[in-house]
Amino acid sequence: MPEPLTPVLTKRWLSPTSWTLRTYEQLEGYTALRKSLTAHPDQLIQLCKDSGLRGRGGAGFPTGLKWGFIPQGDGKPHYLVINADEGEPGTCKDIPLMMADPHSLIEGCIITSYAIRANFCAIYVRGEVLHCIRRLNAAVQEAYAAGYLGKNILGSGFDLDIVVHAGAGAYICGEETALLDSLEGKRGQPRLKPPFPATAGLYASPTVVNNVETIASVPYIVNGGSGWFREMGRERSPGPTIYSLSGHVTNPGQYEAPMGTTLRELLELAGGMKDGIPLKFWTPGGSSTPLFTADHLDVPLDFEGAAEAGSMLGTKALQIFNETVSVPWAVMKWTEFYKHESCGKCTPCREGTYWLVQILQRMVRGEGTPADVETLLDICDNILGRSFCALGDGATSPITSAIKYFRHEFLELCASNAGNAQAALAGAGAH
CATH class of the missing domain: 1.20.1440.230 (NADH-ubiquinone oxidoreductase 51kDa subunit, iron-sulphur binding domain)
Known part of the structure; x- marks a missing residue:
């Protein structure tokens, strides 16, 4: 059995009314924000770089580096856009996170916006998940009422508005530039790059586009420090993450584990193969990643490990198929x-x-x-x-x-x- 991980990203999920501001504040909620607002924005960018946090949406791009690309002193507004258009087949980590702990995402949005000097943030959610959109909207309203959003947040002089935007259920809008076009009211289609969103994103202004899980990790890094974050996972892919297991497993669902955990270890956590029928093939990161076989049970599921074995980590959507499937x-x-x-x-x-x-x-x-x-x-x-x-x-x-x-x-x-x-x-x- 793998070494159990003290929950980080999922630590509040089983708390009663975990999605409320009251519960969030009882469990260290918004303490990272208070700490962040006393720091210089560039210190937060450096902290994120030092932690080694990489994008959890599929590409694995270093998050701090992406934040650092935003030009400063350019006279343009800066934007933060959260890609919550979770459409990859088999992926089911961001929606449960927003349902169970929406304030961790909101707190991460405020800290990130402060770091990149953005005063507007849009959370682009897949339109079919109406229950999730309602819960996220309710959490945003709670944050406004408590003074965590709006003008002069906690007396810091920093202003931020967050809008929850419901998409129309197009898989292509998970691609960041198609998402930006959709957010602007256009048909969701990918843009030619360059220019990249860092210089010409939303409304042709500097924009950071990050995944839900990526931004929800930020408050923990601020509170715990980059060294603490690096104690989990592997050297080039540090930190905890959420793996989605679906298909022929006894207990499908979301499993938080250090980056680099293997499918063999995750199957043990999930109670093994359903009905004891042997594994035949599986996807490490959703159906758009090259599939693996039973010979790949011990591949470390981080960005380097999956790539070295001939696939991609992607969204960590592990679809498990037994020998009955063609x-x-x-x-x-x-x-x-x-x-x-x-x-x-x-x-x-x-x-x-x-x-x-x-x-x-x-x-x-x-x-x-x-x-x-x-x-x-x-x-x-x-x-x-x-x-x-x-x-x-x-x-x-x-x-x-x-x-x-x-x-x-x-x-x-x-x-x-x-x-x-x-x-x-x-x-x-x-x-």
Whole structure:
């Protein structure tokens, strides 16, 4: 059994009425804010850099470095935007965090805004999660009433307004520049980069876009210090994080553990494989990351460990599949999702995902040919690195990795088709 971690990010989740300001303040809530407001903004940026905190939304970019990119003294307004558009299949960490402990996100937003000299923050939440939006709005109102938001916060002279914005349920708006366009009232489509959001983000002004879990980690770093934060996790990926386990596990859910925890350890925490049926394949970071097999149980699940094993940590959405699941069928379902969610702006993604779905559906129906496997790989090769944003690249990941590890399953579908064709010919000859 792995060494138990004293909860950090989830420490309030099981408290009665954990989402209220009263409970939050009883459990060290807003103490980090008071400490931050006595420091110079640049000290907070340096603290974040020293802690090694990396973005928990998928890319793993160093958070303090991102904050430091914001130009100072440019005469423009600065903005903080929270990406709470949690749409990656299998990802379910940010919404529970906002439901159980919304004030940790709000406190993190205030500290981050102070550090980057922003006076406006928008929290962009996926529109379908109405219960989460209501709870977050209620927490924001509590923070205003208590003097943590608005004018002259706690007598510091710092002003901040937070707006909770409900998106319309488009997966593409999880891409930061598409999110910014959506926030401005436009159709959510990715922008050409450069310029990057740090210099030309929301309303063409310097903007930091961070994930919910990233910003919710900030108050703990302020209170505990960078050294304390680095005691958890691994050297290049320090700190605690939340892993989402779904699929064929006995107890699916969110598990807080140090960065670098393995699936073997997480399965022990989750009670093992459901019904004792062995593991067949799994995703380390949602369906847009190359899948792993049972041979990867001991891969350290941090940014370097996952990459060295041939995948990505992504959003730490571990979808677990046992031996009863057909790999081509699972890949087809994921690809149908990406084809549906493609914004259509660029040709490789718009056309490529369409044809990938056509071929996979035909193969799963038992009507494929061995040549289809190579065609799938060829289409993926034409999408990868040629799309406007990462959606196209992500759509290829489950297909290429599935063929890498389970090519025989795709070919078996073709073999059954060949057998049916021969039987049909034989039947025709008999007549």
